[in-house]
Amino acid sequence: MAQQSSSLALRYGIIAVAVGGLALLFYGVANGLGQGRVTAQQFVDFQEGGNPHLGFRRAHAKGFCLAGEFVANGELSAYSSATIFQPGATPFVGRISIGGGNPTAPDLASGVRSLALSIGDKANLRWQTAMNTPPVMPVRTGQAFFEQMNAFRPDPETGRPNPERVAAFLAAHPETQAAREWQASYTATESYATETYNSINAFYLVNGRQRQAVRWAAVPQAESHGRGFEGDRDDPNALQNEFMARLDVAPVVYDLVFTLATDADDENDPTVRWPADRQQIVAGQIVIHSATDQSEGLCNGINFDPLVLPPGMAATNDQILQARSSVYAESYRRRAREHFYQQGME
Amino acid sequence: MSTITTYSLAARIIHWAMALLLISLLLAGLAMVQSLEPWHLTLLSLHKSFGVMALLLAIIRLALRLSQQQPDLPASVPHWQQRIAQLSHFFLYAAMFAMPLSGYLMQSAAGRPVSVFGWFTLPNITPISMELYGFLREMHALIAWGLILLVLVHIGAALHHGLIKRDGVLESMTGLNFSKEQKPKD
Structure with missing residues (x-):
């Protein structure tokens, strides 16, 4: 028993x-x-800071929608089989935004300006790119990026980042040098239409078995007068209004300039600028015809995931690029849930 | 009254293949939505591709289920347990369809292509809508947790039949008829 x-x-x-x-x-x-030490959820939690703006993007919350077309000249078709680069126009939905999670932040307060595009209307041929004014990332990994956000978090007492924590972070991360040099040399221009927006991360152009690492930038055709914004600086929508007024007169145009890496460049490292003598190819023009408030525009429903690439383009193993995709997806999930429950965005 | 004691070989193969597939898909899904690592994209595209496979297998499996005779539960199983078994099997089948369908539809609502191993791409069959995506994305997660619960109950019940009651129910799906050949010693 x-x-x-x-x-x-x-x-x-x-x-x-x-x-x-x-x-x-x-x-x-x-x-x-x-998982690694940081997950997409922790990232977005940090961006929310315990006080999410319901219905809005968790990063780059303030922005407006664009419509226009990418007019390719065919110069890139030797490097990429993507139909987007064949001569001709492809319509896009875009968005111009500023960094930060506050959807009502003043346009002039942010240090980062962004241009995001979703080019093409067929799901399997679409190309999305989310470009920013800095040409490089300060760090190489999502983990380090998370540490950076923590190090630069404003001290609740002073309202400013704690200088000791910032110094400790920078000492531990010498790869931030190129980004800091760029930051020191950068002055914001008077208009979103006169900024250069960079892919930051590198990608591959693919044609058959041939693969070429590239970065790209939207380079404005309008010239900056170099004196910064001269209108009403107290208007929280100063730059948005300036851009819309500009569009009433004529389309805003950027050249889409590709920079080709050589064997000396590490395409997986977004912290290093490539030398100025690298070959550049203008693939065509980004022509913006109209802009609308983001609550009414088509761009609001789009997650500008930079890993949405057409056949003929491919992602590198840049860890920041992969992390961006995961974090954007988590932000989009939360925002979509709030839209389903009809919360926020008022 | 069923005259067989064991599921057909086809039913057993598809059962065990899908068991492995669905548990892998559930674990992959839970992991990939958190990951910042470079394997995130690979896992995501494998999850989508194998998810479509799971839907095809679920269709074949349902056809098998409807066209073939099933072994009955032994008469020793009380009526209420038989009802619960039936109900849990119904929900398992429902989840086998609802999981991949909600996944496909949510990708469609987000305007994202579902590519199957790069061989072909499923068409987008819903309007692109963040509200619809929000609903379907939450459903996909909710059904996943429901399926996880069902799988755990299913495994627990199957092992209870196989190790405690030893009434041949587990063997009807393993095909290994120990209980018939060798009498339990204790």
């Missing part, structure tokens, strides 16, 4: 271990088992 009951206990034990073990595995994986 004793043997029988101990054997029965063993068999119940096997069941408990099998079911409990699998349950634990699901629970663990759902809670970060096997």
Whole structure:
């Protein structure tokens, strides 16, 4: 009898271990088992700062929608089989925004300006790019980026970043040098239409077996007068209004300039600028015809995931690029849920 | 009254293949939405491709289920347990369809292509809508947790039949008829 009951206990034990073990595995994986030290959820939690603006993007919350077309000249078709680069025009939906999570922040307060494009209307041929004014990233990994955000977080007492924490972070991350040099040399222009927007991360152009690492930039055709913004600086929508007034007169145009890497360049490292003598190819023009408020425009529903690439383009193993895609998806999930429940965006 | 004690070989193969596939898909789904690592994109595209495979297998499986005789539960299983077994199987089948369909539809609502191993791309069949994506994305996660719960109950019940009751129910799906050939010693 004793043997029988101990054997029965063993068999119940096997069941408990099998079911409990699998349950634990699901629970663990759902809670970060096997992940690096930072997850997409932690990133977006940080961006929200415990006080999300419901319905809005968690980063680059302030912005407006664009419509226009990318007019390719065919110069890139030797490097990429993407139909977008064949001579001709492809319509896009775009968005100009500023950095930060506050959807009502003053346009002039932000240090980062962005141009995002979703080019082409066929899902499997679409090309999305989210470009920013800085040409490089300060760090190479999502983990380091998260540390940077923490180091630069304003001290609740002073309202400014803690200088000791900033210094400690910078000392530990010498790869931030190129980004800091750029930051020191950069002055914001008077208009979104006179900024240069950079892909930052590198990608591959693919044509058959041939693969070429590239970065690109939207380079404005309008020239900056170099004196900065001269209108009403107290208008929170100063730059948006300036841009719309500009569009009433004529389309805003940028050249899409590709820079080709050589074997000396590491396409997986977004912290290093490539030398100025690298070959550049103008692939065509980004022509913006109209702009609308983001609550009414088509851009609001778009997650400008930079890994949405057409056949003929491919992602590099740049860790920041991969991290951007995951974090954008988490932000989009939260925002979409709020839209479904009709929360926020008022 | 069913005259067979074991599921057909086809039903057993598809059961165990899908068990492995669905558990892998669930784990991959939970991991990939958090990951900042470079394997994130690879896992995401594998999840989509194998998700479409899972839908095709679910269709074949349902056809098998409807066209073939099933072994009955032994008469020793109380009526209420038989009802619960039926109900849980119904929900398992429902989840096998709802999981990949909600995944496909949510990608469609987000305007994202679902490419199957790069062989072909599924057409977008919904309007592009953030509200619709928001609904379907939450459904996809909710159904996933429902399926996880069902799978755990299913495994627990199957092992209970196989190790405690030893009534041949587990063997009807493993095809290994221990309980018939060798009498339990204890």
